[in-house]
Amino acid sequence: METPSPLLRLSNITKRFPGVTANDRVSVDFQAGEVHALLGENGAGKTTLMNILYGVHPPDAGELFFEGRPVRMGSPAQALRLGIALVPQHPLLVERHTVAENLVLGLPGGFMLSRRRLLARLRERLAGHPIQMDLEARVDSLSAGEKQRLEILRALLRGSRVLILDEPTSVLTPQEVAPLFQQLAQLKAQGLAILFISHKLDEVLAHADRITVLRGGKKVGELTAREATQTQLVRLMLGREVAPRPVLAPPRAGVRLEVKGLEVRSSRGLPAVKRASFSLAPGEVVGIAGVAGSGQRELAEALTGLRPFRGAISLDGQPLEGLSPARLFALGVAHVPEERAAGTVPSLSVAENLALRTYDTALRQGPWLVPARLEREAVEHIRAYQVSPPDPRTPLRLLSGGNIQRVVLARELAGAPRLLIAVHPTYGVDVGATEQVHRLLIQRAQEGLSVVLVTEDLDELLALSHRVAALYQGELRGPYPVGEVDLDRLGRMMTRAGEDVA
Numbered sequence: 001m002e003t004p005s006p007l008l009r010l011s012n013i014t015k016r017f018p019g020v021t022a023n024d025r026v027s028v029d030f031q032a033g034e035v036h037a038l039l040g041e042n043g044a045g046k047t048t049l050m051n052i053l054y055g056v057h058p059p060d061a062g063e064l065f066f067e068g069r070p071v072r073m074g075s076p077a078q079a080l081r082l083g084i085a086l087v088p089q090h091p092l093l094v095e096r097h098t099v100a101e102n103l104v105l106g107l108p109g110g111f112m113l114s115r116r117r118l119l120a121r122l123r124e125r126l127a128g129h130p131i132q133m134d135l136e137a138r139v140d141s142l143s144a145g146e147k148q149r150l151e152i153l154r155a156l157l158r159g160s161r162v163l164i165l166d167e168p169t170s171v172l173t174p175q176e177v178a179p180l181f182q183q184l185a186q187l188k189a190q191g192l193a194i195l196f197i198s199h200k201l202d203e204v205l206a207h208a209d210r211i212t213v214l215r216g217g218k219k220v221g222e223l224t225a226r227e228a229t230q231t232q233l234v235r236l237m238l239g240r241e242v243a244p245r246p247v248l249a250p251p252r253a254g255v256r257l258e259v260k261g262l263e264v265r266s267s268r269g270l271p272a273v274k275r276a277s278f279s280l281a282p283g284e285v286v287g288i289a290g291v292a293g294s295g296q297r298e299l300a301e302a303l304t305g306l307r308p309f310r311g312a313i314s315l316d317g318q319p320l321e322g323l324s325p326a327r328l329f330a331l332g333v334a335h336v337p338e339e340r341a342a343g344t345v346p347s348l349s350v351a352e353n354l355a356l357r358t359y360d361t362a363l364r365q366g367p368w369l370v371p372a373r374l375e376r377e378a379v380e381h382i383r384a385y386q387v388s389p390p391d392p393r394t395p396l397r398l399l400s401g402g403n404i405q406r407v408v409l410a411r412e413l414a415g416a417p418r419l420l421i422a423v424h425p426t427y428g429v430d431v432g433a434t435e436q437v438h439r440l441l442i443q444r445a446q447e448g449l450s451v452v453l454v455t456e457d458l459d460e461l462l463a464l465s466h467r468v469a470a471l472y473q474g475e476l477r478g479p480y481p482v483g484e485v486d487l488d489r490l491g492r493m494m495t496r497a498g499e500d501v502a
């Protein structure tokens with residue numbers, strides 16, 4: 001069968017950054033009416049390729065064709081004019097405005113209309129549209145999934161024909177994933193070309209028509225989802241097989257962390273964690289599930305000294321009330337925060353970020369020794385955690401998301417902590433690095449590290465935890481032994497229905 005000529009064609013695209021060829025002679029065709037997934041390890045060059053398509057970076061070499069004609073994509077505005085839209089991971093919306101107002105921001109002349117005419121015009125245009133939204137809702141009242149839908153809708157109203165989505169499901173709750181792909185399927189049926197980046201292989205296999213795999217900046221494979229398998233994709237991405245996950249050893253006797261009647265308030269002063277009590281043995285992993293915003297952040301922040309609380313928390317019998325994050329770290333409480341940005345300083349180098357927790361101590365040993373020592377230590381971490389690029393002087397902001405996560409993990413686990421609070425530790429991290437993080441957590445638990453694992457990846461939660469709990473509107477349900485909880489029960493624990501099971 002003859003392939004139709006592509007809507008968008010990338011031909012031999014090369015993009016170099018200092019010290020790295022992020023895209024190396026990459027050629028890909030994007031067809032109208034097709035969902036195309038871009039897969040690859042952290043740092044493989046996916047974001048760079050997408051940015052070239054969207055006019056953020058000019059390529060150093062190679063050509064782009066739109067409907068067969070060569071185009072020079074000078075800026076995102078130009079890409080938008082051609083009909084190429086990017087749906088970012090974190091939507092760029094005016095939070096205090098309504099859905100309708102945000103939609104209008106993207107339409108020529110739209111801001112001239114009165115409110116009533118605007119609503120009427122939008123309703124008319126959206127009648128029968130696959131994506132429906134409450135036009136009068138304020139953006140700050142929308143869930144992450146609804147905001148994403150709004151970004152997609154905005155792109156469509158501008159007449160976009162190519163939709164690029166950067167890890168679109170990473171911000172969604174499990175319940176929001178299926179509707180997103182249903183909508184994308186409808187848009188594809190209307191003739192759009194859809195391109196998405198993902199680290200989730202099952203998602204790619206289920207929803208893409210075609211899959212392009214990048215490794216080290218080069219295209220190493222292009223397959224139809226029908227002919228692809230998980231094993232084959234992993235082999236292409238990593239250039240090797242993923243070893244099976246080691247088995248979690250039983251925890252030790254004793255109590256490492258004891259939490260009693262914990263009450264934590266949100267930044268808006270509302271109860272976010274309501275009288276939670278649980279304990280962890282040395283070497284025990286307790287997984288905590290929950291729909292985003294159910295109190296996970298506040299729980300993690302209370303346990304790591306970032307947020308005041310009522311009730312009692314103790315570590316090996318020592319009360320932790322009123323201690324600063326730095327003091328807690330010195331006592332052996334490590335933290336992989338929800339937002340990587342919160343745990344790092346992007347303008348500082350990899351070496352400096354690795355040393356953020358121990359800088360004071362290092363300085364006391366003599367300031368002139370610091371840079372050389374920091375770099376020496378950083379090189380060891382970079383090697384152990386396979387951080388790319390391997391130069392300790394690289395500013396952190398130039399690393400890909402997954403590589404930043406490796407830096408945070410390396411730093412937090414360096415001081416041999418007794419307790420780790422890990423929030424979404426494999427978020428945005430590729431299969432190879434996820435395997436590495438899982439292996440590391442299991443190995444450290446075996447050596448006696450206790451872990452509170454907050455994750456939205458339920459497979460990860462069930463595979464890595466001795467016991468699992470869920471937060472529902474600040475109420476902790478569990479922890480229960482993992483053998484007593486299947487996906488179905490966990491789903492109920494995370495929602496209103498959980499009142500029956502808890």
Ligand SMILES: Nc1ncnc2c1ncn2[C@@H]1O[C@H](COP(=O)(O)OP(=O)(O)OP(=O)(O)O)[C@@H](O)[C@H]1O
Nearest residue numbers: 017022042043044045046047048398399400401402
């Ligand atoms: N502006 C930049 N300056 C210097 N180097 C960069 C820049 N942007 C990306 N890089 C480097 O280019 C390579 C490819 O990065 P890119 O962000 O495209 O990877 P990715 O596949 O999207 O990774 P991830 O899955 O972690 O998001 C990496 O080595 C990265 O450090």
